[in-house]
Amino acid sequence: MTGLAAADLVPLPVMLPLLAAGVALAFARRPRVQRVVSVVALAGVLAVGVALLVLTDDRTLVVDVGNWAAPIGIDLVADRLSALMVTVSSFVLLCVLLYSLAQGVSEEAEEETSSIPVSIYHPTYLVLAAGVCNAFLAGDLFNLYVGFEILLAASYVLLTLGGTGERIRAGSIYVVVALLSSIVFLIAIALTYAATGTVNLAQLSERLPDVEPGTRLAIQLLLLLAFGIKAAMFPVSAWLPDSYPTAPAPVTAVFAGLLTKVGVYAILRTQTLLFPTDPRIDQGLMWVALLTMLVGILGAVAQDDIKRLLSFTLVSHIGYMLFGIALATQPGTAAAIFYVVHHITVQTALFLVVGLVELRGGSTSLDRLGGLAKLAPGLAILFFIPAMNLAGIPPLSGFLGKLGLVEDGVRTGGFLAYTLVVGSVVTSLLTLYAIVKAWNKAFWQEAPQEIATDARVPRGMVVPTGALVAFGLALTVFAGPLYSYADRAAAALRDGSYVEAVFPDGHDRGVGESNESTPKAGAPTGSANAVDSGEGTP
Amino acid sequence: MHALDTTPAVVLVLAIGVLVTTGVYLLLERSLTRVLIGFILLGNGVNLLLLVAGGRAGGAPILGTTPLWHMSDPLVQAMILTAIVITLGLTAFVLAMAYRSWQLHGHDEVQDDVEDRRIARLAAKNEPSFEDADAVESGETLDDEAARTRDETDDEISKDRTGGGEER
Numbered sequence: 001m002t003g004l005a006a007a008d009l010v011p012l013p014v015m016l017p018l019l020a021a022g023v024a025l026a027f028a029r030r031p032r033v034q035r036v037v038s039v040v041a042l043a044g045v046l047a048v049g050v051a052l053l054v055l056t057d058d059r060t061l062v063v064d065v066g067n068w069a070a071p072i073g074i075d076l077v078a079d080r081l082s083a084l085m086v087t088v089s090s091f092v093l094l095c096v097l098l099y100s101l102a103q104g105v106s107e108e109a110e111e112e113t114s115s116i117p118v119s120i121y122h123p124t125y126l127v128l129a130a131g132v133c134n135a136f137l138a139g140d141l142f143n144l145y146v147g148f149e150i151l152l153a154a155s156y157v158l159l160t161l162g163g164t165g166e167r168i169r170a171g172s173i174y175v176v177v178a179l180l181s182s183i184v185f186l187i188a189i190a191l192t193y194a195a196t197g198t199v200n201l202a203q204l205s206e207r208l209p210d211v212e213p214g215t216r217l218a219i220q221l222l223l224l225l226a227f228g229i230k231a232a233m234f235p236v237s238a239w240l241p242d243s244y245p246t247a248p249a250p251v252t253a254v255f256a257g258l259l260t261k262v263g264v265y266a267i268l269r270t271q272t273l274l275f276p277t278d279p280r281i282d283q284g285l286m287w288v289a290l291l292t293m294l295v296g297i298l299g300a301v302a303q304d305d306i307k308r309l310l311s312f313t314l315v316s317h318i319g320y321m322l323f324g325i326a327l328a329t330q331p332g333t334a335a336a337i338f339y340v341v342h343h344i345t346v347q348t349a350l351f352l353v354v355g356l357v358e359l360r361g362g363s364t365s366l367d368r369l370g371g372l373a374k375l376a377p378g379l380a381i382l383f384f385i386p387a388m389n390l391a392g393i394p395p396l397s398g399f400l401g402k403l404g405l406v407e408d409g410v411r412t413g414g415f416l417a418y419t420l421v422v423g424s425v426v427t428s429l430l431t432l433y434a435i436v437k438a439w440n441k442a443f444w445q446e447a448p449q450e451i452a453t454d455a456r457v458p459r460g461m462v463v464p465t466g467a468l469v470a471f472g473l474a475l476t477v478f479a480g481p482l483y484s485y486a487d488r489a490a491a492a493l494r495d496g497s498y499v500e501a502v503f504p505d506g507h508d509r510g511v512g513e514s515n516e517s518t519p520k521a522g523a524p525t526g527s528a529n530a531v532d533s534g535e536g537t538p
Numbered sequence: 539m540h541a542l543d544t545t546p547a548v549v550l551v552l553a554i555g556v557l558v559t560t561g562v563y564l565l566l567e568r569s570l571t572r573v574l575i576g577f578i579l580l581g582n583g584v585n586l587l588l589l590v591a592g593g594r595a596g597g598a599p600i601l602g603t604t605p606l607w608h609m610s611d612p613l614v615q616a617m618i619l620t621a622i623v624i625t626l627g628l629t630a631f632v633l634a635m636a637y638r639s640w641q642l643h644g645h646d647e648v649q650d651d652v653e654d655r656r657i658a659r660l661a662a663k664n665e666p667s668f669e670d671a672d673a674v675e676s677g678e679t680l681d682d683e684a685a686r687t688r689d690e691t692d693d694e695i696s697k698d699r700t701g702g703g704e705e706r
Contacts, residue, residue: 160638165642168642172635173651175631189617190590193592193617194591
């Protein structure tokens, strides 16, 4: 009975924000009700996330939506990785929501062009949260696509809030690129279905190894391209630094923290679950990771606006996660997972702090800011900690994640792995350079022109920012348990427990029951795996 | 099941090819409306691809009306329906965006991003490093052309992004 109750939690991270979005829309004219609804919904998601985090450590939770068993119905699956992502995301979403509430209040007073039309903002934000959680929990390729579309559609609206010229310009590019990536994803789904007769992830992981290698490679590359565009990996990353900085500060923060990570999550999930290890793909991914790191950080060094600078570091640090995935070892994957958690927190915190800087100093251009350390020492501390964390200064969590990656890179050995180790160290140093440049110009040096000293930063914005910065520090303090959790999550990705959880009977039911989706490429032999792994379960 | 079941009809494959080709061509256009039409064509091409992925056509997949072996695959149709709905919603959004762009600028062209414009501006300030074939006729290099690319937000950008540094 407890098992049933535990699994019932799984759909909640999707359901709660969606329901709340409807309620918030119904109360469009009563901003106060909207705020309460949004905060309560996201706090609920966070609570569910924490519960899942604890529960999934024992076993993977599966819910058959509509009570149709797995290959016929759609299922939501929460394993350790999903639970971890849901928890961190919901915490970040909640912090950013609180921040934007305070900002909304402060901006109503002033005449600010970027002020948020609150009535649309809340429902859209909640829909975004639902999309992110859906993508993390999807146990089915098409449901993953739907999750992506939900979050992307919400992100289009959030990015073009207010419809100013600059946002429409950046939004056009962002939307067109995202539409293209969705189309690529859809093509990949069609090919997958044609080759295997299913889109269920667990069933795919049994059938894809038997698909003809050429077809499988095509599917794998198409999926990588689709997710790569979303994750902003190098050749397809140019859209990101251009579009993100134009949005309102809290929106940029949540996009930077979460959206690219959903892409990384999807790459991680599909590469580990669906496809057998393929050295060609891993090597290609390593080159891509290297180029993502270097090109991204060189872009950051050239910037003179903090928001754009941070956007480029965001692209650059996606390279670290790709590096971890490309290593295709358990420690490498664990380091990548740890790095994702660290980066979501730190990058969001930095963007929130930059929002405060903009409020306090009136600009985000490094040519105009200056002397903020004296004017606002608290703000300086809030910037300094996550900035050093991003660069990977030793005791902090950024250092631990990078150390894990570098260690595993050295253990793997070979020319490419060593090149990547060097590349990641260089990127780390250049990140430090870029961040220190921003620090010196904005906080340390004399201001080139007088900064209006009367601007006050509302406490409601400082507290959530501080909470995120503190969470970043907590990741350092509790790095031991977190890292071992990431390690177990990485182990669970490859040991077949995902498939076992979805098909507890131990056999691929799709072959027997759904003759509609009979595999078209001689896949039934794939079910042998499942029988083997399933016999161990009680 | 025989091999014939999974062999798609030539007409469908050709239709997919044509839709995707024209879609990609239009996506490369500059005007947002054309990009949108390209996206719609591309989307329909992919929907057909999904349909083909479901195998051969058959009767309605309802127990009792059609024998099992004669049913068509309902799953792909469900997926196509979902994709159509999503495409519809996004089409409406992009149309709204194109309209807003037209309201603001009098055109709906997707403009160059900030980085491109900065590079073009820097390049235009330097001596053109090479001449291209077009220059012979128009008397203008690619760099010049890039520098005067139509863009209303340019002034604002140069103020915002490059600060006083360049203008001083």
